[in-house]
Amino acid sequence: MFACIPQPLRYAEALLGHYARLARASGAGALQDGLVQAAAQLAACELGQLYLLDAGHSRLELAAQWLDGRLQPRETASLPSDYDAGQLLHYCLCQNRRLCLDELDASLYPGDFLPEGSKPWRSLLCLPLTNGQGQVAGLLLVASRRARALQGFADSLAQLGAFVLAQRRLLGRLHASPIEPVAERPAALPSASDYGLIGDSRAMRDVYRLIGKVLHNPVGVLLTGETGTGKELVARAIHDCGLRRSKAFVAQNCAALPESLLESELFGCRKGAFSGADRDRPGLFDAADGGTLFLDEVGDLPPLLQAKLLRVLQEGEVRPLGATVAHRVDVRIVAATHRDLRALVEQGRFREDLFYRLAHFPIELPPLRARDEDILRLARHFAAKACAFLGRDACRWSDAALEQLAGYAFPGNVRELKGLVERAVLLCEGGELLPEHFDLRRGPEDNDSTLNLRQRLERVERNLLFDCLRKNGGNQSQAARELGLPRRTLLYRMERLNIRAADL
Incomplete structure (x- = not known):
């Protein structure tokens, strides 16, 4: 008898059943799990995923996942919420657009966020979910290992997702973390x-x-x-x-x-x-x-x-x-x-x-003198761009020039540094940037009476160590050899100057 019921009616009955089960959910976790299960079953897909922005809107967290007929353990991995051309999730999030791919070509559309398996994923539907203020709060995704047209499920699944977000607000959990972490982990530093x-x-x-x-x-x-x-x-x-x-x-x-x-x-x-x-x-x-x-x-x-x-x-x-x-x-x-x-x-x-x-x-925005560790990195960047613009080979940096820049206060901030470096590249004829190529005018900032001689020397040394360690990818042994120091001495200086591996 059930087989005689038209397909749209059967789908509507199944959809109402999921609404009823979600309405009875007693917590945010149950709501999220019920949503991915409902989305996957309604679209007849092997995968359902729910991604939510954290409270600071800086990370995109995998809040729930339904895979091959069962709920998966909660993940602790997260992705930056910023747009990245290589991530379909980020496109939907930042563009606030639905994405439906009936033929998911892995060579064209990177799907690192999809679970690995013996068979590739062939079709995908990703829907942005908005909160009560009309802001994008997360993404609902379904995917199948078969090539299928999923666009017809977009409206009903989007409404189901909006219903779940509304239920979460009613439960007073809108601003809570969408994930219950299994272990404490440090917050990721912005890059x-x-x-x-x-x-x-x-x-x-x-x-x-x-x-x-x-x-x-x-x-x-x-x-x-x-x-x-x-x-x-x-x-x-x-x-x-x-x-x-x-x-x-x-x-x-x-x-x-x-x-x-x-x-x-x-x-x-x-x-x-x-x-x-x-x-x-x-x-x-x-x-x-x-x-x-x-x-x-x-x-x-x-x-x-x-x-x-x-x-x-x-x-x-x-x-x-x-x-x-x-x-x-x-x-x-x-x-x-x-x-x-x-x-x-x-x-x-x-x-x-x-x-x-x-x-x-x-x-x-901080002045450049408050960003000591960034001065030499910015200088190298501007020099590389200037050389590329002029069609020259990259210039080498003399230690004396780096030391001179590291100890300068830059009253004109990054704009002044950029102009100084570009002028120096124009003046450089031997392929090596020397102190005489830089027109550094000393001002009151460079004679700061609050710093004694030891503090000024340590400021220069700290900038030079940062630059050398970054240039060597954080490899302390290589940096020590380049600086002509024993590795133990380098570690001692790093500790004394409060240079940590995390800062690199």
Whole structure:
């Protein structure tokens, strides 16, 4: 009798049965296990997986897995949530798009996240799951060892996943870790390569950690720090690694244009709005619709434009110059300044309400003098790029040149270092970079009275040891030979200067 029931009706009955079982689940773990089992059985697939973002939205955790008819033990492995062109999971997560592959070719689509077996996986369906705020919270995946069309299951499985996330919220477990670890493990340190930035110093690792918090959250970000610290690079990293990476990234320096031109540049204008406005022209907010608008030197924004920017942030609407009607835009604002905005607010030169809107999530970029371990690595990187641009063989570095850079304070930060290295490469004729190729002007920062002679020498020595160890891939024996030191002496100096293997 059951065989006479039409297929869609049988599927609907099975789907309702899974809903009923999930509604009776008493905890987050049971909900997650029930979801992967239901997804695999409904789609007639051998594999069902549920991935969830951790509380900090920086790691993607395998929360539950159904394989070949039974639940699997909870995994402790995790993946960085940032977009990686080689990972299908990261594509679905960061693009917030469904992915259905009826013919999964392993040579075209790397599937390292899929369990290994005697037979290859032939078809796959991956669905992003959103929470109550519309943010991507995880992924639901089913896969089969047969070539099958799975697109027809996408809507019902996505709704089932949304139901499970809602149930988790009701159980008060939304912000809890989706995995119950079997053993305590240290949190993974963010890597510089995750965001296309260079530097592994402790100060930069703090920056990477903060970047990971905002990649998948549509909050405004305020980048602060001295000039030349790379604020635009961080803004681009937030855009390129986040959910809006497929849309435009638009940058505008608020100090580069007079007020009259900056207003039309940002908000657009209508024909006849002012002399020379011979046509309607969209502004940068329209150009960045769906993407990110980077406002550099926002502390120099004139008072009138501060008010208009505040309205955009509050209402999500833009009214072009000369227009009577506003229209909606969906733009993420990343602002940057080297000024102390709080001091400007106290002086009455910057709106307090706008300051709190922009400073929803502040990230302060460290000056280069606070990133001693990164100086020589950055210098080598800029030299390699300059040599490649000029079509030259790579330049060698003299020990004296490295020592000179390691002890310099760089008041102009990374921008100054880049310019110094590029100039040195142009001046270098013998294939070796020497101290005379670098125009280092000593300033007050280099004569810091808070450091005595021993501390200054240790700072230089620490930078040189870091550089040599990194160059040798952390191999202490090779580094000791290159430095002309016994290995025991190198280990003693590393301990004295607080250089740990984890820092490399």
